[in-house]
Amino acid sequence: MNFIQLNNSCYYFQGAVNIGYVRNGENGLLIDAGIDKQTMKKVLKRLQGDNLPVTHLFVTHAHSDHYGGAEHLQSTVDVYTYAPKLEAAMLRHPIIEPLYLFQGNKPLPEMRNKFLEGKPIRVDEEIEQATYPFGDIFFQCYSLPGHSINQHGLLIDKILYAADGYFAEEQLHKHKIPFIIDAKDTLESLHKLKSIDCVGAVPGHGLFEEDFVKTVDANISYHLKLMNSIKSVIQEHEAGIYHDELVAEICTKWDVGDLNVPSWMLFRTAVTAYVTMLVQENTTELLINNYRLMIRENKKSSH
Structure with missing residues (x-):
């Protein structure tokens, strides 16, 4: 030091x-x-x-x-x-x-x-x-x-x-x-x-x-670029994307490398932080489908 x-x-x-x-x-x-x-x-x-x-x-x-x-x-x-x-x-x-x-x-x-x-x-x-x-x-x-x-x-x-x-x-x-x-x-x-x-x-x-x-x-x-990247992945899945699948797609897209359990938990939290803002902006919604957390574009907000 x-x-x-x-x-x-x-x-x-x-x-x-x-x-x-x-x-x-x-x-x-x-x-x-x-x-x-x-x-x-x-x-x-x-x-x-x-x-x-x-x-x-x-x-x-x-x-x-x-x-x-x-x-x-x-x-x-x-x-x-x-x-x-x-x-x-x-x-x-x-x-x-x-x-x-x-x-x-x-x-x-x-x-x-x-x-x-x-x-x-x-x-x-x-x-x-x-x-x-x-x-x-x-x-x-x-x-x-x-x-x-x-x-x-x-x-x-x-x-x-x-x-x-x-x-x-x-x-x-x-x-x-x-x-x-x-x-x-x-x-x-x-x-x-x-x-x-x-x-x-x-x-x-x-x-x-x-x-x-x-x-x-x-x-x-950088944060806005990440946000838009997550938003675009959500929009690509019109029927919605499961939370863990979104985490996996973003980690793959941003090439974060191999993860262990603690590091995956950190990345999951970070991805969810951007999703939370999209929900707050009413452009994205959370729902439960087949007992799993799903994220979907809120089409009502665009009308």
Whole structure:
């Protein structure tokens, strides 16, 4: 991981999953905590080597690649921990993510890996979209749902830590179908990001950019392309298409590669997120046919 300074107070550890850091006098704020204990050990070693304090932690959302190292951090340093409402519940009870991905059934052991379930952590303060003090300065939280139920980004000293509110373009193409739980919220959050006054942004995955709006626009275009791809497959099946068959067709069309059970659950959730928006727009409808969930174009809406 490279430790990159952005201005007098703001830094980030650039890696597969970025970790932000902000210093204000004797206070040091980590933004997310990486995927595991080993990652956090490297972060602490670097900060201690540079004589930089760690007093606070802000977890942007409850996906384990962003909080998996937090349990080790809390057991090593007495950090005051912030997290968004709802996300905080999952941080305290991490089984919630594999539980919902496994359609509410008690998850099998293969669903309970470090990529889907980190160790539980303490949350000292549940935040919402508002301004909070940090030493003698403040940070502004922004609600950015869509990738998760109540993800928040953080703006401090003109640097936006955007979490997974958007992805670097290469990340979009790498994952083919990025994980989201709600397409409408995802698009609204992307447009919100463009309106935030800052000198640059750090995404959860990718490089800091001053002109990050172009990357956000690329995200919007990518999601709309995916949406139209799903919509066209639904329209091709006039009588309707079963949900699992739609997931299979889209995964094939977008060449996501071989999947195991946990990764298939992730892609199913993402495809369903776009279907949900189409249903909300009244262009698509859900029905039950032969005891199976079917998705069909809503022809009534076009008249």
